[in-house]
Every structure is written in C-alpha cells, then in structure tokens.
Amino acid sequence: MKRQIKLFAVLAIVLAAGASCNNNPLGDLPLWVVLGPCYAGHTWELESHKEPTCMETGEDVYVCSVCGKEKTDILAKIPHAFGDDPNECIYCHNLFYSSLDEFNEKVTLENAKGKIVEVALGNLDYSDIEYEEHNSGYKGNGLLIGRLPGGDIEPLNRYNAEPAEKGEYTFIFKDGTINSSSNGYSSIDNINGSVIYMLIPGNSSVTFENVVFNNVVSFGIQNYTSPWSYLDSIRFENCIFNGLVVGYSPADNLVFNGCTFNEYLNGYQDVGTFNSSNNSNPIWMRSGKPSYSGEPLVVSMKTVVFTNNTVTSSRPVKFERIGQLSEALGYTATLTILDNQFDMSCSNDADVSEEEKHMALFLGQQDNTSKFILYDDGNKVNDGIPMYTSMLPDSDTTSGGTYYFEVLGTRILDRNGNPKEITARVWKSLSEEFVMRSL
Ligand SMILES: [Zn+2]
Ligand SMILES: [Zn+2]
Numbered sequence: 001m002k003r004q005i006k007l008f009a010v011l012a013i014v015l016a017a018g019a020s021c022n023n024n025p026l027g028d029l030p031l032w033v034v035l036g037p038c039y040a041g042h043t044w045e046l047e048s049h050k051e052p053t054c055m056e057t058g059e060d061v062y063v064c065s066v067c068g069k070e071k072t073d074i075l076a077k078i079p080h081a082f083g084d085d086p087n088e089c090i091y092c093h094n095l096f097y098s099s100l101d102e103f104n105e106k107v108t109l110e111n112a113k114g115k116i117v118e119v120a121l122g123n124l125d126y127s128d129i130e131y132e133e134h135n136s137g138y139k140g141n142g143l144l145i146g147r148l149p150g151g152d153i154e155p156l157n158r159y160n161a162e163p164a165e166k167g168e169y170t171f172i173f174k175d176g177t178i179n180s181s182s183n184g185y186s187s188i189d190n191i192n193g194s195v196i197y198m199l200i201p202g203n204s205s206v207t208f209e210n211v212v213f214n215n216v217v218s219f220g221i222q223n224y225t226s227p228w229s230y231l232d233s234i235r236f237e238n239c240i241f242n243g244l245v246v247g248y249s250p251a252d253n254l255v256f257n258g259c260t261f262n263e264y265l266n267g268y269q270d271v272g273t274f275n276s277s278n279n280s281n282p283i284w285m286r287s288g289k290p291s292y293s294g295e296p297l298v299v300s301m302k303t304v305v306f307t308n309n310t311v312t313s314s315r316p317v318k319f320e321r322i323g324q325l326s327e328a329l330g331y332t333a334t335l336t337i338l339d340n341q342f343d344m345s346c347s348n349d350a351d352v353s354e355e356e357k358h359m360a361l362f363l364g365q366q367d368n369t370s371k372f373i374l375y376d377d378g379n380k381v382n383d384g385i386p387m388y389t390s391m392l393p394d395s396d397t398t399s400g401g402t403y404y405f406e407v408l409g410t411r412i413l414d415r416n417g418n419p420k421e422i423t424a425r426v427w428k429s430l431s432e433e434f435v436m437r438s439l
Pocket of ligand 2: 091
C-alpha cells in the first residue's frame with residue numbers, strides 16, 4: 001500500500017512537470033530557468049552578524065548560496081542594564097534618571113561628563129525658584145533643571161564657573177508634560193514667570209524630546225560664567241506646544257524638528273491699551289546679547305533649524321536679531337526652514353482690517369552688516385498668506401533686530417543650495433512686497 005502511494009506521487013510529479021514544460025511559452029527552457037533557480041525558496045547563509053547593543057540595533061546579513069540575493073534582518077536594541085549604580089548602564093555607561101527630581105539630586109559634573117544623560121520627565125508643574133548669586137540668577141515662577149548652590153553636592157553650573165568644552169555634556173529631557181503657570185507676557189523684554197531655568201554647564205547640548213509644553217515658556221541659563229557662556233545647542237524633537245515660546249535663545253544652535261504648535265493667544269492682561277493678543281507668536285526668539293562688559297563677544301542663535309513642524313496660529317513664528325555680531329565673531333547666521341506646514345488663519349481679537357499680521361515666519365536681522373544664509377523649501381502655507389515677512393528699514397536705520405537688511409553675502413537657497421528668490425510681505429502691510437535674494 002505504502003509503495004503504491006509513493007509510486008503514484010512520483011508519477012503525478014512527472015506528469016505535472018511534463019504538462020508545464022509543454023505549456024512553456026518560452027519554448028523548451030526547463031521550468032527552473034523560467035521561474036529562477038530559487039522558485040521553491042532561497043538557500044540563506046549567514047554572511048555577517050552585528051550584535052545589537054543598548055545604543056544601536058544590530059543586523060544579520062544573509063546571502064542566498066544559489067542566486068546571490070541578499071537580505072538583512074535588523075536586530076532590536078537590547079535594554080540598558082543596571083548594576084550597583086541604579087542610574088548608570090553597565091553596557092553604554094550612559095546615565096538614566098526616572099524623574100527630574102532624581103536628576104536634580106544625584107547628577108554630578110564628574111559622573112555626567114562625556115556621557116549621554118537621559119531624564120524621563122513625567123508631569124511637571126512650575127514652582128517658585130529663588131536663585132541669586134552676585135546679582136545673577138532667577139527669582140520667580142519656573143521649572144528648575146539642575147541644582148542650586150548651597151546644598152551638599154556642588155551644582156552643575158554657578159556664577160563664575162568655567163564653561164565646559166563643547167561635546168562634554170549631553171542632556172536629553174524626554175517623555176513628559178511641563179505645565180507653565182504663565183499664560184502671557186507684556187513684552188519680550190518682560191517675560192517673568194515663564195522660565196525653564198537650566199543650571200547646567202555652559203556649552204552643553206540639550207534636547208527636549210516628546211515633551212508637551214503647556215502655556216508660555218522661556219528658557220534661562222546662568223550666563224555669568226567665566227567667560228560668559230551660552231549652551232552649544234537646544235533641540236526640540238517631536239514636542240507639542242500648547243502655548244508660546246518667547247525670549248532669547250539659550251544656545252548657539254536652535255532646533256525645532258517635528259513639533260506641533262497649537263493655536264494659543266497671549267493672555268497677559270495689560271493695564272494700558274495694547275492688546276497682548278497681538279503678541280501671540282508661537283515662537284518669538286532672538287539672539288542673546290554678549291556680556292554687559294562687552295568682552296568676550298559671545299552671542300546665541302547662530303543657527304536656526306526649523307523643519308517638519310506643524311504650526312496653527314494667528315501670528316508668525318519670529319526669529320530676530322539674526323546675525324548679531326557676525327562680522328566681529330566671524331560667523332554667518334544660517335536658517336534652515338524646510339517642510340513645515342503652516343495654518344495661519346486662526347482668529348485673533350487684536351486683528352484690525354487695515355493691518356495684515358497673519359503671516360508664517362518673521363525674520364529680523366540685527367543690523368545692516370548681518371548677512372545670513374536661508375535654506376527654504378517644502379513649506380506649505382494657506383493660500384494667499386505670505387510665508388515670510390519682515391519690516392523694511394528707513395534709509396537712516398542701520399540696526400534694530402527686526403528689519404530685513406540687504407547685506408552683501410546673504411544667500412537665499414533651496415534645499416539643494418541652489419539660489420532662489422522669495423517674494424515676502426512687509427509686516428502689517430496688506431500688499432507691499434519685497435524680494436529676498438542672494439546678494
Ligand atoms: Zn536564491
Ligand atoms: Zn546602555
């Protein structure tokens with residue numbers, strides 16, 4: 001019986017193969033040539049193997065020994081692991097804190113140096129900060145990142161401290177909600193009560209990732225170091241802003257990538273006649289000033305990257321004092337504005353029919369020597385609403401921080417570095433335009 005079944009099976013295969021061959025439209029070629037030698041499946045052999053770590057994925061690369069096809073299997077990262085020190089991974093030696101309180105209490109300059117320090121934020125409310133050192137510091141409502149002087153362990157930064165080298169300190173604050181208690185401000189020069197105050201080393205790299213910011217936020221640091229300092233970079237990755245970002249950039253390099261800015265009106269109650277709703281810019285940031293003594297010359301916001309963001313508002317995202325001291329300091333301010341989506345059609349109770357303020361992006365240079373490079377591409381704005389705006393200076397105006405100056409050396413480019421011209425609208429004007437072009 002068994003033998004009969006076997007025989008029948010062999011006969012069936014021979015018949016099937018024969019039938020296929022007779023119907024072969026390509027003539028007498030054998031079936032395996034027509035369908036490929038691996039029609040029944042490749043014969044995978046492991047070519048190379050890269051072990052995953054807690055910081056990087058690994059991979060197995062296979063090659064088919066019959067046809068030479070290659071495939072790669074990505075191996076998931078392994079989890080960080082902890083030994084005697086509950087914060088330091090035994091593999092990558094980076095530091096992990098499960099709350100801002102834990103970070104503020106435990107992190108030190110020694111153990112954080114050269115490492116990535118990651119802090120899970122959770123839900124955080126503003127509280128009272130009382131920090132004063134030699135007339136520097138901050139007093140008022142805010143969120144303190146880091147530790148004040150006066151405790152058992154030295155703070156990460158303080159008055160007259162030496163700034164770190166760039167690259168020495170890297171902080172990632174992620175996965176949380178920061179609830180500012182400020183719902184508005186009277187002017188960019190008076191933004192008390194909104195600050196996220198970071199007492200971390202000068203020249204640090206800071207990232208906020210997957211954080212929701214509610215209400216009005218600004219960013220403060222201890223500048224009165226020796227010498228005066230800013231952070232190297234501050235990055236916002238995939239953050240949500242249910243409010244406004246205002247004040248000077250605390251870092252040389254400012255990045256907003258993949259963020260969402262939801263509609264919000266400045267709720268400051270002014271005793272005068274000015275309607276604060278006018279200042280409802282999702283971002284209004286400027287290059288920070290050098291020390292009051294003027295030496296050394298250090299400014300912030302030398303580069304701005306604004307990419308893949310979604311903005312819903314009634315007033316433009318605003319970067320001002322662009323290119324501050326760029327000649328003296330030998331840099332060219334660079335703005336990379338790519339692939340953002342703007343809906344600027346939100347209503348604003350400060351709107352008046354004689355003035356147009358619904359525009360996507362306001363750029364203002366420090367003065368008539370502040371050349372800059374703009375990479376612009378892939379941005380989408382509602383039909384009829386201008387992408388760029390600025391104020392045009394009078395013939396005797398040479399500085400101010402909020403004007404569009406035509407400066408030799410300015411480059412207006414697409415994402416590939418090709419020159420382009422952009423027609424922009426004069427701030428508040430219903431129709432007056434100017435052209436941004438390379439000079
Ligand atoms: Zn194959
Ligand atoms: Zn690790």
